[in-house]
Amino acid sequence: MRATSAVRMLAINKRAPEPNGARPPVRPVAPGNVSRRATTRAVVSSLKSDFLEVLQPHQVAVGAPGGLTDAVFAVRADLEQRPGLADVDADISNAYNEVTRASICRAYARQTNPALRAVGRFRHDLLAAESAIYFESPTGLVRAPFASSEGVQQGDPAASADFAFALQPALVAYDAFLRPHAGYALAIADDVHARCPPHLAARGLHVLNDELRPLGLSLGLPKCGIRLLTNPAALIPIATPHSTDPSDPSSVSYTIQGIPVSLAPGFVYGGVPIGAPTPAGWTYVQAHLAERLDSYESDMTTIEHTLLTRHPHAMFVIGRLCLRPRVHVSTTSYATATPPTSLPSSAASTPVS
Numbered sequence: 001m002r003a004t005s006a007v008r009m010l011a012i013n014k015r016a017p018e019p020n021g022a023r024p025p026v027r028p029v030a031p032g033n034v035s036r037r038a039t040t041r042a043v044v045s046s047l048k049s050d051f052l053e054v055l056q057p058h059q060v061a062v063g064a065p066g067g068l069t070d071a072v073f074a075v076r077a078d079l080e081q082r083p084g085l086a087d088v089d090a091d092i093s094n095a096y097n098e099v100t101r102a103s104i105c106r107a108y109a110r111q112t113n114p115a116l117r118a119v120g121r122f123r124h125d126l127l128a129a130e131s132a133i134y135f136e137s138p139t140g141l142v143r144a145p146f147a148s149s150e151g152v153q154q155g156d157p158a159a160s161a162d163f164a165f166a167l168q169p170a171l172v173a174y175d176a177f178l179r180p181h182a183g184y185a186l187a188i189a190d191d192v193h194a195r196c197p198p199h200l201a202a203r204g205l206h207v208l209n210d211e212l213r214p215l216g217l218s219l220g221l222p223k224c225g226i227r228l229l230t231n232p233a234a235l236i237p238i239a240t241p242h243s244t245d246p247s248d249p250s251s252v253s254y255t256i257q258g259i260p261v262s263l264a265p266g267f268v269y270g271g272v273p274i275g276a277p278t279p280a281g282w283t284y285v286q287a288h289l290a291e292r293l294d295s296y297e298s299d300m301t302t303i304e305h306t307l308l309t310r311h312p313h314a315m316f317v318i319g320r321l322c323l324r325p326r327v328h329v330s331t332t333s334y335a336t337a338t339p340p341t342s343l344p345s346s347a348a349s350t351p352v353s
Contacts, residue, residue: 006132007032007153009144028097030133030148031155041157043119050115055164058171061189062164071188072272078195080277083230085183086198087267090208091223095190096159097151099166100216101127107165123162150216160189170211177207188270198235201226202257227262229276235261
């Protein structure tokens with residue numbers, strides 16, 4: 001079993017190297033051997049409906065076809081109907097790497113579904129003991145002087161399911177705190193988002209933080225965010241101002257109980273820009289997509305220069321047939337479109353079911 005649980009560590013840059021030569025942050029990916037990946041993928045694929053039954057409606061990243069799209073449309077629709085609610089982003093620090101494996105195994109063991117309990121035993125066999133880690137070297141694979149002992153192993157087909165089951169009790173408790181006040185919480189893997197009355201936004205995050213501690217997790221509160229898209233100024237009376245330059249009003253920023261307040265008319269959720277149902281919100285989305293279009297074109301140029309001389313067939317398939325048409329059509333159509341002739345001016349007071 002130790003041989004089966006061994007992994008190869010790959011450090012993937014999260015973004016391009018810095019102009020000054022500084023190393024960018026990396027994402028540690030630890031794929032196992034072919035047999036382990038194939039077996040795990042088969043198990044996960046056969047239990048999608050079982051995962052869905054337990055995790056929805058709070059978690060949309062596991063077992064839910066099109067879950068990301070559903071979450072984005074749900075948040076956008078609710079924003080248009082209830083613009084008076086605050087949007088809250090919860091940033092879980094180093095989530096996949098720090099969740100305890102004991103909490104993962106306990107989460108599966110609590111299930112009443114025999115198939116999920118069996119998955120728990122399978123995951124226990126792979127995660128209970130420390131896993132050997134190997135790195136690539138000029139002479140081949142070299143064993144690292146440390147082991148994988150906590151967290152899920154990104155690169156494992158069951159990593160998202162493992163994390164989602166461990167997170168689920170905390171996510172349900174957070175949602176239960178917000179529901180009596182017409183709020184709710186949902187997650188795309190470790191990306192937790194909530195909508196609630198502004199005065200409960202910071203308090204709710206602290207509730208979630210308390211629920212995360214038994215999992216070995218915590219919120220990076222300075223990286224969380226609270227925003228009220230249609231009327232950002234309404235957050236200022238309940239926020240604490242901070243200024244880097246007292247003579248410059250634009251340098252003032254705000255926090256609520258240590259959590260940053262955003263005054264922008266939009267935000268990015270699941271990689272998709274969502275703007276307030278106002279002209280300012282539309283401008284935010286349009287500007288974001290225009291910026292992304294430039295970035296995509298730059299990425300395509302890089303791919304062309306990298307692949308064209310080495311793998312011309314791959315370049316043709318990836319660049320011409322797949323990426324460029326979709327990126328160009330989708331982003332250009334939004335970035336150059338005119339806003340709707342009518343925008344919602346008021347919202348229904350009843351929560352969206």
